Amino acid sequence: QVQLVQSGSEMREPGAAVKVSCKTSGYTFTSYAISWVRQAPGQGLEWMGWIGPYNGYTSYGEKFQDRVSMTADTSTGTAYMELRSLRSDDTAVYYCAREGLDLIAFDHWGQGTLVTVSS
Amino acid sequence: SYVLTQPPSVSVAPGQTAKLTCGGDNFGSKSVHWYQQKPGQAPVLVVYGHNDRPSGIPARFSASDSGNTATLTISRVEAGDEADYYCQVWNRNTDHRVFGGGTKLTVL
Numbered sequence: 001q002v003q004l005v006q007s008g009s010e011m012r013e014p015g016a017a018v019k020v021s022c023k024t025s026g027y028t029f030t031s032y033a034i035s036w037v038r039q040a041p042g043q044g045l046e047w048m049g050w051i052g053p054y055n056g057y058t059s060y061g062e063k064f065q066d067r068v069s070m071t072a073d074t075s076t077g078t079a080y081m082e083l084r085s086l087r088s089d090d091t092a093v094y095y096c097a098r099e100g101l102d103l104i105a106f107d108h109w110g111q112g113t114l115v116t117v118s119s
Numbered sequence: 120s121y122v123l124t125q126p127p128s129v130s131v132a133p134g135q136t137a138k139l140t141c142g143g144d145n146f147g148s149k150s151v152h153w154y155q156q157k158p159g160q161a162p163v164l165v166v167y168g169h170n171d172r173p174s175g176i177p178a179r180f181s182a183s184d185s186g187n188t189a190t191l192t193i194s195r196v197e198a199g200d201e202a203d204y205y206c207q208v209w210n211r212n213t214d215h216r217v218f219g220g221g222t223k224l225t226v227l
Contacts, residue, residue, distance in 0.1 A: 035216060037162075037218075044203075044205065044218060044219075044220045044221040045154075045156075045162065045205050045207075045218040045221070046218065047207075047215065047216040047217065047218060050216065059214045059215070061215060062120065095161055095162075097162075100167065102168075103150050103152070103167055103168050103209075104150075104209035104216060105150075105152035105164055105167040105168070105207065106152075106154070106162070106164060106207070107164050107167075107173060109161040109162055109163070110161065111161055112161055
C-alpha cells in the first residue's frame, strides 16, 4: 500500500533552518508529484510548493519562494523540504502529500511533522 | 492570487444533510477537490474531480459545482463526520495549488 512516512518533530531557534523528510513506499516514486502543505496551530491548510521527482522540477508558493527548497532522492524514494530563516510564525505541522496522476488532488498524505520555532 | 472562500462553520443534526460551500472565480474551468480532517490527523481526500470518491469513502459524500460555487454534500450525517473540511483547486495560470480556509462541521 502507498505510504508516506515523515521525519520526527523538530525545534529550532529563529533564524535557523529545518529540513523535513518524506519517505515513500508502495508506488513508483518518479511517477507522482509531491506537494508540501503546512498547518499552523488552529489554522487552515497552506500549500507551500511541489516537486516532480522524475526531473526535480519545483514550483513554490509566492510566500515561500525565497526561503524554501524542495528536493527528491530517487534512489531512496524520499522527498525533502528545507525552510530557512525560520520565524515564530513558521511554527506548524508540515505535511507531504502525493498528487494524483490525472487530477492535481492529494490522494495520500504523510502523518505530519511538527516544527516549533522558539528562542 | 486565487482565493477560495468557505464558511467557517456549519452545524447539522444527525441523519440530516450537510451542504458545505466553496466559492471561487471561474470554477467551470477548474476541478474542485474536498478533504476531511479530524483533530490531530492528516487530511483525507473524500471527493475529487467532478464527484469521484477514493475507495473507502462512502457514497454519502458527493460534490457538485454551479457557477462560482462548489458544494460538498454529506447525506445522512453521522457523529463521525464531525471534522474540518477543505476545498482545493489547481490554478493553471500559476501552477499553484490553493486551499479554501476550511469549514468546521459540527454534528449536533
